[in-house]
Amino acid sequence: MRGDEADRLDDERTDPANAERDRAELFLVLHAQNHSRISAFVHTLVPSWQDAEEIIQDTLVVLWRKFDDFDLSTNFFAWAARIAQYEVLNYRRVNRRKRVLTFDDDVLESLAATAIRQLNDIELEREALEICLQKLAPADREIVRARYQSGGDVHLVAELLQRTAGHAQRVLRSIRSSLIRCVQQRMAEIGA
Template identity: 30%
Template sequence: MALKHHSSGQSDDHFVVELTKHQLDLKCFIRSLMPGYGADVPDILQETNLITWQKRSEFIPGTNFKAWAFAIARNKVLQHMQKTNRRSTLLQKAELTDLLIEKSSSSTDSLELKSKALEHCLSKLSKKNREIVRARYEQGDSLAQHSSRTKRSESSLRVTLHRIRNSLRKCIENRMPQEFKP
């Protein structure tokens, strides 16, 4: 039986602060559970936010909000994968998922720094290269889809995307403090 806290405006304000603070972590966690299905991530994140808000009275202040929200996200991913018949082996192995939760919980600082570094590095790309990255990773377009839109061959896009990823990786590594480098 879950303990309930009072539903005062102040409690809701604190809850919103916690939920907002962990949006990037939740998005990255959901993406890690759904490799190859990046286009579904925003929907799962939105559903996760909705459920966490609806269940906010079940959250016990002082406990690990991130772990609680990750458990909700994990369940939403499982539901989504079942609904779309794409249940992966990773999701069937609860121990691995729990390990991901634990690892992700301990690497928030690194994740935030990498995210800021990525934003900086993306801003350094040419407009054309940023469009390729956004089409592939934010919109979830396949190379074939992007190829037909831009009239570039898939192989040319594949090579360009490989070069862009290498460039971004090097840029991010150069911007990271020594203690967070692999």
């Protein structure tokens, strides 16, 4: 009976439908993790919001179509940003008359390189902040959550602390200073 179960599992792993589903799930996870950076990258290169959104959609289609070419040992965002950059160039070529603000291709290349560096730095800082938040005392994490969750403000923190708004502001300032030092230290450790 044990052999039958193992054979069934092997069949499921080699079933093309399962492989395609796994491929689609992996793509969706990688895209979800990087969508905001890809979107910010395109918006950096394209002055029109509507044009940028169209390019983002075109980029998504190309990313999916070329996903089999993506090397999983490399950086998905870098790969996606390069494809997005080509989509921007293609969009510019196809819509030459529509352009209001024009950069030549060398300027666009420079902007793209700068945007990728900055977006990578922001992601590293976000990751460092997540680590630093976890290092906070649970009570301090709760204070940060109360302040920065949707609708949170200093008065909510004051209620949580059962103190005045002025006291809450001082506590928040101290926590923010601690987080800033922690993030700066982590960024220095990784050489960013």
